[in-house]
Amino acid sequence: MGRAPAPTPWHNWARTAHATPRSVAHPRDLGELVAAVQSAGRAGLRVRAVGGGHSFTPAAVTDGVQLRLDALDTLERVAPRPDGTAHVTVGAGIRLHALNAALAAHGLAMRNLGDIDKQSIAGAISTGTHGTGARLGGLATQVVGARVVLADGSVVETSPTRRPELFELARLGLGCVGVLAAVTLEVVPAFRLEAREEPWPLERVVERLDGPDGLVESNDHFEFYWFPHTRRALTKRNNRVPDDDVRPLHPVRSWIDDELLSNAVFAVTNRIATLVPPATPGINAVSARALAPRSYTAPSAEVFVSPRRVRFREMEYAVPRESVVDVLREVDAWIRSSGERLPFPVEVRFAAQDDLWLSTAHGRPTAYVAVHQNVHLPYARYFRAVEAIAAQVGGRPHWGKLHWRDSAALEGVYPRFADARRVRAQADPGGTFTNPYLDRVLGPVPGGARAPRAA
Ligand SMILES: Cc1cc2nc3c(=O)[nH]c(=O)nc-3n(C[C@H](O)[C@H](O)[C@H](O)COP(=O)(O)OP(=O)(O)OC[C@H]3O[C@@H](n4cnc5c(N)ncnc54)[C@H](O)[C@@H]3O)c2cc1C
Incomplete structure (x- = not known):
C-alpha cells in the first residue's frame, strides 16, 4: 500500500476545512483497507476517509489516518433486473464522472444527479448529495447495498435486509459507522433529457411553482437560480425525451454559455463585485x-452536470416544500435591508420525501435553498441570516455545506436522530471514525474523547 510521508497538509475544494493527518493511506484493495483501519486502531489513531474533498464542512478532517480510496474505483458487478433497472456494485472511491462513464458503457445511468461530478460516490452519498426533481430522492436513495469496514477491521455487507440499521448510516451517515469499501446502486436504462433554460421574472416563477400543472410537478427536474438584488431568475426544466430526439447544443454555443458566461465572464464580474x-x-x-434561452437534448449526465470553475462558499437548507416561497421572500427582505452585496445567485431545487434516517428530505416533500458567496468575500453574516430564516420552518442543513447547527438543534428536526446516535454508538463505541464536526452534528460518542496516541 502506498503511504505518503507524514504529516501531509490537506484542504478541501472551498478552503474552508484544513487538516494535517498523522498519516495518509492509499489502499489498493479491500485487504489493504482493512489493514489500514486495523493498524490505526492498534496505534489509537482516528480514521477518516476523504473522497473528492468537495464538502464545505470539515466532515472529512482528521488528525489521525486519512484514507484515500481513489484506487477502489472499479465497477465490480452489474446485475440486470427484469424491469430494466440494474444493481451495480462499484468501489466506494469511484468519482461520479467515472461512474457515469462506466454506467453509460453498459447502457445505464443514475436516476438523478447533482450539479457536478467531481465527488466520490462514497462522499456524495455520505453527505446526502442530491439533484432536483419532485418525484426523485437524493443519491443515497439510489443505494441498495454497502460494504463497510468497521473499527475492528471486520467487513460487513449491509442492505435493507442485511444489518438494516447499519445500512441506514452506511448509505447516509458521514462515514460515522465505518469506511465504505463498495456501494451497490440501483440504476436505470440510459436516458436522454431535453434541457430548457429560460430567464423568467421571479414573480412568474413563484406564481407557477405549485399545483399539479406547476413547474415543480410537471417537470422531471425543475430548478431555478434567482439573482439577488433583481427580480429575475434562470429557470431550468429537464425532461426525458425519446432516445432518437437528438438536438445537441452547438459546440460554440455550449462553450459560450458554459465556459465563457458561466465561468470566465462570471469570474470577471465576481472580481468586479469583490473590488x-x-x-x-x-x-x-x-x-x-x-442569459438567453436555450434548449437542447443530451444524455442525462451531460445535462445534469456543469463545470464550476469560480470558487465559492455555500450553505444549503432543506425546507418543507410548502415553505419555500415564504423563505425566499424573507431572504429577499433580509438582503434588501442588510446592505450585503451578493454576486452569486440563490439556487432552488426540489426532492421527493424519503425515509432515510439522516436524509434532509426525510418524511416531507422538500425544497432546497442554496446560498453562495465568492471565496474572496465574507459569507458568515449572510449565511447565518438565511440559516435563522430556514430554522424557523424546521430547515435541515446539507451535511456537506456550511452551517452552524449542532446535535441539540438537529435532534429536533430529524425524527430518527436518536436511532442514528444509538446505531453509531453500537457500531463505533471507541470513536475511531469521529472528528470534531461529527461530534458537533451527531454528538460525541461515548469512547470518542480519547486523544490519538503517537503512531
Ligand atoms: C462545486 C460544488 C458543487 C456541489 N454540488 C452539489 C449538488 O449539486 N448537490 C449536493 O447535494 N451537493 C453538492 N455539493 C456538495 C458535495 O456533493 C458533497 O459535499 C459531497 O460530500 C462531496 O463528495 P466528496 O467525494 O468530495 O466527499 P468529501 O467531501 O471528501 O467527504 C464527505 C464525507 O464523506 C466521508 N467519506 C468519504 N469517503 C468515504 C468512505 N469511503 N467511507 C466512509 N465515509 C466516506 C468523508 O469522511 C466526509 O465525512 C457540491 C460541492 C461543490 C464544491
Whole structure:
C-alpha cells in the first residue's frame, strides 16, 4: 500500500476545512483497507476517509489516518433486473464522472444527479448529495447495498435486509459507522433529457411553482437560480425525451454559455463585485438579462452536470416544500435591508420525501435553498441570516455545506436522530471514525474523547 510521508497538509475544494493527518493511506484493495483501519486502531489513531474533498464542512478532517480510496474505483458487478433497472456494485472511491462513464458503457445511468461530478460516490452519498426533481430522492436513495469496514477491521455487507440499521448510516451517515469499501446502486436504462433554460421574472416563477400543472410537478427536474438584488431568475426544466430526439447544443454555443458566461465572464464580474461591492446589483441585473434561452437534448449526465470553475462558499437548507416561497421572500427582505452585496445567485431545487434516517428530505416533500458567496468575500453574516430564516420552518442543513447547527438543534428536526446516535454508538463505541464536526452534528460518542496516541 502506498503511504505518503507524514504529516501531509490537506484542504478541501472551498478552503474552508484544513487538516494535517498523522498519516495518509492509499489502499489498493479491500485487504489493504482493512489493514489500514486495523493498524490505526492498534496505534489509537482516528480514521477518516476523504473522497473528492468537495464538502464545505470539515466532515472529512482528521488528525489521525486519512484514507484515500481513489484506487477502489472499479465497477465490480452489474446485475440486470427484469424491469430494466440494474444493481451495480462499484468501489466506494469511484468519482461520479467515472461512474457515469462506466454506467453509460453498459447502457445505464443514475436516476438523478447533482450539479457536478467531481465527488466520490462514497462522499456524495455520505453527505446526502442530491439533484432536483419532485418525484426523485437524493443519491443515497439510489443505494441498495454497502460494504463497510468497521473499527475492528471486520467487513460487513449491509442492505435493507442485511444489518438494516447499519445500512441506514452506511448509505447516509458521514462515514460515522465505518469506511465504505463498495456501494451497490440501483440504476436505470440510459436516458436522454431535453434541457430548457429560460430567464423568467421571479414573480412568474413563484406564481407557477405549485399545483399539479406547476413547474415543480410537471417537470422531471425543475430548478431555478434567482439573482439577488433583481427580480429575475434562470429557470431550468429537464425532461426525458425519446432516445432518437437528438438536438445537441452547438459546440460554440455550449462553450459560450458554459465556459465563457458561466465561468470566465462570471469570474470577471465576481472580481468586479469583490473590488467594488456597490456595483453588484447592477452587475446582477446585467447578468440576469444577458442569459438567453436555450434548449437542447443530451444524455442525462451531460445535462445534469456543469463545470464550476469560480470558487465559492455555500450553505444549503432543506425546507418543507410548502415553505419555500415564504423563505425566499424573507431572504429577499433580509438582503434588501442588510446592505450585503451578493454576486452569486440563490439556487432552488426540489426532492421527493424519503425515509432515510439522516436524509434532509426525510418524511416531507422538500425544497432546497442554496446560498453562495465568492471565496474572496465574507459569507458568515449572510449565511447565518438565511440559516435563522430556514430554522424557523424546521430547515435541515446539507451535511456537506456550511452551517452552524449542532446535535441539540438537529435532534429536533430529524425524527430518527436518536436511532442514528444509538446505531453509531453500537457500531463505533471507541470513536475511531469521529472528528470534531461529527461530534458537533451527531454528538460525541461515548469512547470518542480519547486523544490519538503517537503512531
Ligand atoms: C462545486 C460544488 C458543487 C456541489 N454540488 C452539489 C449538488 O449539486 N448537490 C449536493 O447535494 N451537493 C453538492 N455539493 C456538495 C458535495 O456533493 C458533497 O459535499 C459531497 O460530500 C462531496 O463528495 P466528496 O467525494 O468530495 O466527499 P468529501 O467531501 O471528501 O467527504 C464527505 C464525507 O464523506 C466521508 N467519506 C468519504 N469517503 C468515504 C468512505 N469511503 N467511507 C466512509 N465515509 C466516506 C468523508 O469522511 C466526509 O465525512 C457540491 C460541492 C461543490 C464544491
